[in-house]
Amino acid sequence: MQHHDPEALAVGLLSVSRALVDGISAGVRARGFDDVRPAHGFAFARLAPAGATITQLAEHLDVTRQAAAQLVDELIAKGYVQRSRHPDDARARLITLTGKGWACTRAAEAATADAVRPWAAILGEDRLRALEHDLLRIAPHGPLRPTW
Amino acid sequence: MQHHDPEALAVGLLSVSRALVDGISAGVRARGFDDVRPAHGFAFARLAPAGATITQLAEHLDVTRQAAAQLVDELIAKGYVQRSRHPDDARARLITLTGKGWACTRAAEAATADAVRPWAAILGEDRLRALEHDLLRIAPHGPLRPTW
DNA sequence: CAGATTAGGCAAGTAGCTTGAACATATGAG
């Protein structure tokens, strides 16, 4: 009876993840957004639906509020997000994507599709869907934390 | 759901990778090695077979030679590796694991097995092996680059 | 309405990388 090999699984997982991040990053840059880093993508993912406060963003990214504030300052300076008054709390500020931020998000989605496409050619649609399904089953709940 | 969903696949992949790295890191710390970071593990992987030079390690980690040298200095200070004269080239130094370095490597292997074990319970042995197999098929060749 | 809590900002410090320059050894052309 054949056992699985934790080392090989770990290598495969980390290699593919790294390749995915690198591929998305390259695709986003190729689409003209050359001043964003992978970490920004994780922020965009939290901001996209309806915006967020600095504190919420910090929790999502698993960094201090100060670090999140610095990241937001940078993204504002680059034109990807905007800071506006929070409708419900005068202490807080609501951070939302600008048009450029949404365009960059769409570029990241397209880049992701590009990065994944060759895998479909290698594995076939069925096994790729099985891969996705199984990964989501073993993935922890909670926010997608950055990492690169 | 006819087609695969690149976004869902990316989220699954990155979530599971992050969970794996966090799990290994926690397991290694729990085994008494609380002064190593995930990045060190990628260095150990290159050094384990037969040692390496600073330059080889830098290429493997995809950092400058200076950064690799700093990392090695740190690992020497902590007792995980040693620097000795290179047998074939008087310019180079051969970096190899110490006994403590090997012990930490074994701890990382055990921690990896621990981190992966719950997945086998969720997916079953067969699908976990299929996951490993498919990931290795789509993984790029070349060194496993660090990342955390 | 007083005290505790929460959102955010300001300042300084740090870890882990970078670039730039130097030095030692190796290699190859003449």
Add this chain to the structure above:
DNA sequence: CTCATATGTTCAAGCTACTTGCCTAATCTG
């Protein structure tokens, strides 16, 4: 054999994305 060039490493300084510590303003609680 000698010199020019390439390679392996190290020293020094700087940068970036974080951190900790403290501060103010607004909100919640009793």
